[in-house]
Amino acid sequence: MAEIRLENVTKRYIEEKRPHYAVREISLSVEQGEFIFLIGSSGAGKSTLLKLIGGEMAPDQGVVYLNGSNVARLIGPWRARVARTFGVVSQQCLLVRKRTIGDNLLLAAGAAGLRRKGRQAMKKALGIVGLPNVEGCYPAELSIGECRRVELARALLSSPPVLLLDELTANLDDDSIWDLMHLLNELNNMGTTIIMATHASQYVNIMRRRVLTLVDGRLAGDVKHGKYGDIV
Numbered sequence: 466m467a468e469i470r471l472e473n474v475t476k477r478y479i480e481e482k483r484p485h486y487a488v489r490e491i492s493l494s495v496e497q498g499e500f501i502f503l504i505g506s507s508g509a510g511k512s513t514l515l516k517l518i519g520g521e522m523a524p525d526q527g528v529v530y531l532n533g534s535n536v537a538r539l540i541g542p543w544r545a546r547v548a549r550t551f552g553v554v555s556q557q558c559l560l561v562r563k564r565t566i567g568d569n570l571l572l573a574a575g576a577a578g579l580r581r582k583g584r585q586a587m588k589k590a591l592g593i594v595g596l597p598n599v600e601g602c603y604p605a606e607l608s609i610g611e612c613r614r615v616e617l618a619r620a621l622l623s624s625p626p627v628l629l630l631d632e633l634t635a636n637l638d639d640d641s642i643w644d645l646m647h648l649l650n651e652l653n654n655m656g657t658t659i660i661m662a663t664h665a666s667q668y669v670n671i672m673r674r675r676v677l678t679l680v681d682g683r684l685a686g687d688v689k690h691g692k693y694g695d696i697v
């Protein structure tokens with residue numbers, strides 16, 4: 466279970482010695498089991514917000530709470546527990562091209578501390594994403610859609626309660642996007658929280674889940690059964 470709460474969270478980058486605000490004064494709560502689309506134009510702050518939620522970066526102001534604990538203050542085993550809470554798929558493909566899919570996932574499983582259970586976790590995750598037979602393939606032998614599924618499998622290795630997905634559907638054809646959305650829906654029905662940055666407006670509009678809209682780093686909309694572009 467993971468309850469996430471952001472209180473007045475701000476993140477700025479320094480560009481040419483000047484602060485540039487990527488995320489500004491965002492407050493929100495996410496309950497276990499929610500399905501959230503994070504939308505906004507390029508540069509609106511979606512990736513930064515996902516990294517703040519996942520504890521990959523700390524806010525300059527404000528606090529990110531996970532189950533009531535200030536994530537920035539957690540150390541040692543508590544910090545490791547934060548990492549296990551989130552399955553992350555980032556915008557860039559992180560599969561090592563010279564390794565098979567099996568090796569890629571076993572490496573990730575080892576890094577996640579799954580050592581002896583790594584192979585079992587790999588098979589289970591590949592089964593969940595519908596690719597049980599790609600273990601011996603190299604990334605270049607798979608379609609873009611299949612690679613994105615493998616990345617989703619890697620994020621699922623530790624059975625995390627929360628998935629943070631950054632543009633998982635970018636550059637995919639309609640059939641692949643629909644298949645992925647269907648899969649995410651199933652994972653969500655089994656209780657996994659999904660927080661997904663996407664530009665796939667027609668799917669956002671069909672699925673009518675919670676929609677968070679960022680404009681220039683600020684939360685411009687938070688709508689329960691929202692559509693793309695809803696600002697409330």
Ligand code: ADP
Binds near residue numbers: 478480485513514
């Ligand atoms: P989005 O995911 O919505 O495209 P980002 O979170 O990637 O937005 O970026 C928000 C803003 O922060 C953009 O203006 C971007 O240029 C800036 N930014 C993001 N990462 C960095 C960085 N590492 N250094 C400097 N500026 C950054």
